[in-house]
Amino acid sequence: xxxxxPADPGDSVVVQELLGQLGYAFTVEEVRARLVLLAxxxxxxxxxxxxxxxxxxxxxxxxxxxxxxxxxxxRITALVVRxxxxxxxxxxxxxxxxxxxxxxxxxxxxxxxxxxxRTESQAFYKALGFTAGSLGFYRAFNEMAVS
Numbered sequence: 001x002x003x004x005x006p007a008d009p010g011d012s013v014v015v016q017e018l019l020g021q022l023g024y025a026f027t028v029e030e031v032r033a034r035l036v037l038l039a040x041x042x043x044x045x046x047x048x049x050x051x052x053x054x055x056x057x058x059x060x061x062x063x064x065x066x067x068x069x070x071x072x073x074x075r076i077t078a079l080v081v082r083x084x085x086x087x088x089x090x091x092x093x094x095x096x097x098x099x100x101x102x103x104x105x106x107x108x109x110x111x112x113x114x115x116x117x118r119t120e121s122q123a124f125y126k127a128l129g130f131t132a133g134s135l136g137f138y139r140a141f142n143e144m145a146v147s
Contacts, residue, residue: 002090004097007046007058009035014048014055018080045101049081049090057081059094063105071108074098079112095128 007015012032019026026034038044043064049057060078076098081090102110113136114121122132 001051002056002093003050004047004093005050006039007035007048008039011035011048011055015046015058018055018058018082019078021083022078022080043105044077045098046078047094047097047101049094049097051085051090055082056085057090057094059098061098061102061110063102063107069108072106074102074105074107074110076110076112091124092128 009032012028012035015035016026016028016031019031035046038046038060044060044062046058046060048055049059058078058080059076062075062077063072064075065072076095079091079094081094099110110130111133112125112130114125126132
């Protein structure tokens with residue numbers, strides 16, 4: 001049975017491992033510091049899916065008020081299911097749990113971005129009812145001239 005619970009700084013090792021499956025390389029100390037900051041924010045829940053007490057997935061949500069939306073927006077900032085248990089509905093469970101938190105926080109909708117090369121993720125999101133509504137761009141500050 002899959003259970004979903006808030007992540008806490010004591011989960012830093014498993015969160016680091018899960019983020020590593022997405023290609024993010026952080027130290028356990030960096031992950032712990034982020035989990036502390038996110039928990040303190042009150043607008044950035046991180047949830048872990050567990051099976052038999054072992055972490056099998058993670059979703060992170062950011063809820064924000066935006067000038068162009070009447071209600072706050074929930075953004076999925078990270079979603080990963082351990083690669084050896086994918087295809088068992090854990091991602092859907094995590095998205096549903098994140099959506100429930102977002103509704104409780106008064107959010108009007110949920111959005112996300114995903115890398116262009118993650119075609120399996122795109123198909124997954126479409127299967128959950130997400131639609132492609134925008135094209136995302138980013139620019140790293142270390143590459144920008146600042147005046």
